[in-house]
Amino acid sequence: MSDVKTCTKCGETKSLTEFHRDKNRPDGLTGACKACRTASSKKWQSKNLERAYENNKRYRDRLAPVRALVAAEAAALRKIGRRQRALIRTEKKCPSCELVLPIEDFGINVTTLDGRNCYCLPCAAEYNRSRGPRNVSNGKRLTYSELSEEHRTRLRAKQRRWFKNLDREERDKINQSQREARKNNPERLASARASCRNHWLKNREQYVEKKRRYEAAKLRRTPPWLTDRDIAEMRLAYSMASNLEYENGKKYEVDHITPLQGEKVSGLHVPWNLQVIPANENRSKGNKFLVGEDIA
Structure with a gap:
């Protein structure tokens, strides 16, 4: 087989490398050379711009998934190589x-x-x-007590959302670490108690109003058909809380299993809706109803 071929357009004899491949021809090469085919293609595109643009767009769209797959595989290989180098x-x-x-x-x-x-x-x-707001006078970062009430409200809401998304085990770990920190730092505990006391003194009206609202709700949620035996059992629960506090030296409270002022469900002030639990568990529970408990 000869190593040269004559172009059907320009008539020049050129090497086989100057011709494109064409499997439909006997010799497997196009009749026109690469230069003639390129010139002919440019001439046709200059006269048919819209059709050339549509053809190129269809070609790019057809190859887009393949190119994306090749690029993803190449990026994955590069990332694996960088990670291997980074790990050592x-x-x-x-x-x-x-x-x-x-x-x-x-x-x-x-x-x-x-x-x-x-x-x-x-x-x-x-x-x-x-990061965070700073003092204008000395440029130092503001402490929590120096922040505005609006800023502190946003921080507390953000912390509650973060704590709510934690698992039960993670919450228990955080609570346990906080209890140990308070136990190992009596000065910090005394400071926290003094802060709570000051807050109560400054906002005594809010606390009183909240307590009155709770007592009124308890009266409304106490059914009139309770018997004397039911009332005695309820008093026994409060006595049990006092006895446990005296014996264990730990504060206990009577909690409503189904809260009286729940957001989605409210219970009754009846004996079978009461339970004696530690005060810290009662405060952490709040007015939430835990799924799986019986509704009173």
Whole structure:
């Protein structure tokens, strides 16, 4: 087989590499050379711009899924390679302080390739301290007591949403750690109690109104058909709470299993709707109805 071929358009004899492949022809190559075919294609496109644009668009749309798949596979391979290199890295440069530090000096972050934060621990701590409102006079970050009431309300709402999304085990761990912290720091506990006392003194009217509203709801939720025996059983529950507090040295309270002022369901002030539980559990429960309990 010859290594050259004559173009059917320009009539020149050229090497086989100057011709496109065409499986429908006997020799497997096009009749016209690459240069002639390119010139002919450009001439046709200049006269038929709309049809050329539509043809190119159909071609790109047909190849788009294939190109996306190839790009995703290539990115995955590159990411695997970077992660393998990152996992064996023992040092890292902090972009803030520009120091090359051991990998242990960076916080854990499972979303990054090397599993560590971008900034070192001191720089990250400084950045966190710089966030939030600051005092205009001295430039220091405001404490919680110095924040406005609106800002504190937003922070408390954000904390409640975060705590509500936690699992039961995680909540118990947080509560246990807080109890241990209060036990190991009597000064902190005394300060917290003094703060609660001051808040009660400043907002005594709100506390009194809340208590009166609860007592009125209890009266409305007490059915008139209760017998003397039912009332005696209810008094026994309150006596049991006092006895447990005296014996264990821990405060107990009488709780309504189905709350009297629940948001979705309300119970009655009846003996079978009462339970004696520790005060901290009663306060954490609030007026929530736990699913699975009997409705009174």
